Amino acid sequence: MAKKYSVAVVGATGMVGQKMFEVLLERNFPISDLKLLASSRSADTRIKGGGKEYVVEELAANSFEGVDFAFFSAGESISKEFAAEAVARGAIVIDNSNAFRMDQEIPLVVPEVNPESAFAHKGIIANPNCSTIQMVVALQPLQKAAGIKRVVAATYQSVSGAGKEAVEELYEQCRAVLDNSPVPTERIPHKGALKNYQLAFNCVPQIDVFVEDGYCKEEMKMIRETRKIMELPELPITSTTVRLPVVSGHSIALNVEFNQPLSADQARDILGKAPGIVIVDDPKQLAYPMPIDAENDDAVFVGRIRPDHSVKYGLNLWVVSDNIRKGAATNSIQIAELLINN
Amino acid sequence: MAKKYSVAVVGATGMVGQKMFEVLLERNFPISDLKLLASSRSADTRIKGGGKEYVVEELAANSFEGVDFAFFSAGESISKEFAAEAVARGAIVIDNSNAFRMDQEIPLVVPEVNPESAFAHKGIIANPNCSTIQMVVALQPLQKAAGIKRVVAATYQSVSGAGKEAVEELYEQCRAVLDNSPVPTERIPHKGALKNYQLAFNCVPQIDVFVEDGYCKEEMKMIRETRKIMELPELPITSTTVRLPVVSGHSIALNVEFNQPLSADQARDILGKAPGIVIVDDPKQLAYPMPIDAENDDAVFVGRIRPDHSVKYGLNLWVVSDNIRKGAATNSIQIAELLINN
Numbered sequence: 192m193a194k195k196y197s198v199a200v201v202g203a204t205g206m207v208g209q210k211m212f213e214v215l216l217e218r219n220f221p222i223s224d225l226k227l228l229a230s231s232r233s234a235d236t237r238i239k240g241g242g243k244e245y246v247v248e249e250l251a252a253n254s255f256e257g258v259d260f261a262f263f264s265a266g267e268s269i270s271k272e273f274a275a276e277a278v279a280r281g282a283i284v285i286d287n288s289n290a291f292r293m294d295q296e297i298p299l300v301v302p303e304v305n306p307e308s309a310f311a312h313k314g315i316i317a318n319p320n321c322s323t324i325q326m327v328v329a330l331q332p333l334q335k336a337a338g339i340k341r342v343v344a345a346t347y348q349s350v351s352g353a354g355k356e357a358v359e360e361l362y363e364q365c366r367a368v369l370d371n372s373p374v375p376t377e378r379i380p381h382k383g384a385l386k387n388y389q390l391a392f393n394c395v396p397q398i399d400v401f402v403e404d405g406y407c408k409e410e411m412k413m414i415r416e417t418r419k420i421m422e423l424p425e426l427p428i429t430s431t432t433v434r435l436p437v438v439s440g441h442s443i444a445l446n447v448e449f450n451q452p453l454s455a456d457q458a459r460d461i462l463g464k465a466p467g468i469v470i471v472d473d474p475k476q477l478a479y480p481m482p483i484d485a486e487n488d489d490a491v492f493v494g495r496i497r498p499d500h501s502v503k504y505g506l507n508l509w510v511v512s513d514n515i516r517k518g519a520a521t522n523s524i525q526i527a528e529l530l531i532n533n
Numbered sequence: 534m535a536k537k538y539s540v541a542v543v544g545a546t547g548m549v550g551q552k553m554f555e556v557l558l559e560r561n562f563p564i565s566d567l568k569l570l571a572s573s574r575s576a577d578t579r580i581k582g583g584g585k586e587y588v589v590e591e592l593a594a595n596s597f598e599g600v601d602f603a604f605f606s607a608g609e610s611i612s613k614e615f616a617a618e619a620v621a622r623g624a625i626v627i628d629n630s631n632a633f634r635m636d637q638e639i640p641l642v643v644p645e646v647n648p649e650s651a652f653a654h655k656g657i658i659a660n661p662n663c664s665t666i667q668m669v670v671a672l673q674p675l676q677k678a679a680g681i682k683r684v685v686a687a688t689y690q691s692v693s694g695a696g697k698e699a700v701e702e703l704y705e706q707c708r709a710v711l712d713n714s715p716v717p718t719e720r721i722p723h724k725g726a727l728k729n730y731q732l733a734f735n736c737v738p739q740i741d742v743f744v745e746d747g748y749c750k751e752e753m754k755m756i757r758e759t760r761k762i763m764e765l766p767e768l769p770i771t772s773t774t775v776r777l778p779v780v781s782g783h784s785i786a787l788n789v790e791f792n793q794p795l796s797a798d799q800a801r802d803i804l805g806k807a808p809g810i811v812i813v814d815d816p817k818q819l820a821y822p823m824p825i826d827a828e829n830d831d832a833v834f835v836g837r838i839r840p841d842h843s844v845k846y847g848l849n850l851w852v853v854s855d856n857i858r859k860g861a862a863t864n865s866i867q868i869a870e871l872l873i874n875n
Contacts, residue, residue: 210794222652320804329791341843341844342843343685343788343841343843345687345773345786347689347775347777348792362711365707365711366711369704369707369708369711380819384819385818386818386819387820387824392779392780392825393779393823393824393825394689394777394779394784394823394824395823396784396786396821396822396823396836396837396851397819397821399636401816401817401819403799404839404840404842405797405814405816405837405838405840406839407816419646427790427842427843427844428843429841429842429843429847429849431569431687431786431837431849431851433689433784433786435689435736435777435778436734436777436778436779437735437736437778438734442736442738442775444687444738444773444775446685446687446773446784446788450654455746455747472747474743474747474749475743476727476728477722477726477727477728477743479738479739480738481730481735481736481737481738482735482736483731483734483735494738495747495773496747497746497747497748498746498747499685499771500746500769500771501683501684501685501769501770501771502683502769505769505771507773507775509738510562
């Protein structure tokens with residue numbers, strides 16, 4: 192009989208945590224025992240799945256006794272407080288927060304891109320930012336084929352990346368606008384921000400807080416994490432990240448300059464054979480990826496592949512994926528599967 | 534007493550035509566006589582403004598007898614059929630359709646960018662595409678300051694650019710999604726398309742029909758019209774155009790590479806003094822342009838100005854404007870004002 196593992200999900204009542212639970216069952220992850228952990232506020236929540244009912248337990252250091260894999264998605268501070276506790280008790284932590292991603296000692300892994308780096312872990316493996324994951328899945332095969340000279344990314348990101356309450360708020364905002372009643376604004380750009388904006392029928396060019404040089408943190412994540420994952424520490428890349436009134440699925444307009452010639456047809460062929468990618472690219476049939484079509488799918492969808500004549504060797508691509516699945520939950524679980532299967 | 538002019542608006546019941554009527558009154562355009570023209574289907578519609586009621590008349594060749602300025606916004610085929618008729622009767626046509634924009638004999642004018650070219654007209658002056666207008670207003674001062682080497686544009690376009698019925702459909706779609714009822718889809722990417730898609734809670738990476746090389750027409754308009762207006766026939770520029778569930782206001786993530794150094798501060802200063810531009814750019818105050826804030830304003834709003842370290846001399850900018858006003862109606866009327874005032 193194949194080995195089974197004791198698994199914990201930290202932040203089990205959050206958007207990503209719930210999806211982790213679903214994806215673990217869906218993929219038949221070899222589970223001997225599953226603990227759903229959350230803050231005291233969410234403890235005792237009952238969650239059904241796979242013919243069983245699970246009761247959410249309050250997260251504590253000793254929650255990790257006997258746990259093999261702990262999937263964290265409860266924010267940076269929880270990860271900083273509890274990841275080491277889990278590792279000390281023998282668990283491998285796969286952390287979806289920003290806490291450890293740029294730590295040189297900690298692998299930052301997208302299984303389709305840098306699987307080998309996962310095996311160097313010392314207990315913690317970081318799961319990258321959602322928009323980074325789908326971008327590098329598309330970039331890596333092209334890097335191998337023609338060498339990337341420069342990347343310009345502009346994102347079209349859904350509100351699910353800002354959490355369950357932000358999704359609810361978007362629906363409420365839409366209803367309020369349609370009914371001509373006051374529009375609630377508490378969640379965008381983020382909860383507790385100096386100012387909060389209406390997202391319904393609008394777009395907001397800020398994701399996460401502003402950091403340096405006028406960039407917001409999401410933009411810097413895309414830049415720095417991509418360099419780390421692709422092992423191209425000097426990769427010239429810039430990004431603009433924008434929140435849309437879309438519930439699920441991030442899209443990226445990706446402009447890529449190459450060192451060597453690469454036609455749109457060649458890129459389509461290469462990406463079509465690459466792991467984790469589905470090509471949706473037929474202008475004659477008006478076929479291209481869209482966020483509503485990507486929902487609840489693990490693939491990274493690529494379309495609108497076309498030459499960019501403004502540089503010697505350039506392509507434009509449109510890359511869409513479910514940010515809660517491949518961008519968070521699924522990628523985390525794929526990392527654990529990678530360790531199990533090797 | 535200052536001279537007054539006989540004015541006609543062709544397509545007066547459409548989204549842009551109605552806005553032209555409003556803007557003409559708002560700006561106190563020196564009107565002696567105002568004719569609102571439309572197809573027989575819309576004839577006899579009554580439109581109120583400036584303390585008067587106007588009755589829409591059916592468009593015919595002889596509608597233009599005695600007209601000084603004819604503002605056309607009723608689509609390409611109407612422009613092709615009637616613009617010459619209007620010119621033959623002595624009118625100056627300012628045409629908002631795609632019919633004449635790339636005609637070498639016909640000026641394509643954004644008053645802040647290439648006012649001088651307007652005076653070379655032979656009866657017809659073309660008003661550029663909406664997303665082109667706001668982009669060139671922002672690019673031209675930077676071109677003068679540091680010389681543009683390359684532009685990568687990704688757009689975030691509102692549905693009002695697709696007409697009144699598309700706006701109505703977006704609202705209906707939102708209501709249907711919220712109520713869990715069937716979602717009507719007839720207007721996006723455009724009416725009569727091979728396939729039509731839901732725009733509510735989605736984004737659609739196609740505007741206008743597909744033309745060559747996998748580009749859609751809106752993308753080619755941005756490329757070709759920008760080169761013509763800025764008189765840079767070889768300007769390296771590429772574009773990705775995307776429709777959002779936003780009612781009013783287009784946004785553009787603009788990445789610009791320069792021939793000479795240009796800091797974000799310098800660009801902010803230059804653009805702040807440039808005609809038609811309002812800077813909204815203070816990350817500490819979470820201040821940046823957003824489409825809902827641009828609605829019903831004639832300015833081109835620029836923010837998120839920051840260095841792009843992926844090239845020697847690069848900047849990112851976020852450019853927002855009301856596509857029906859500066860992107861269409863206001864720019865058309867500014868062209869007429871330019872002729873009157875010189």
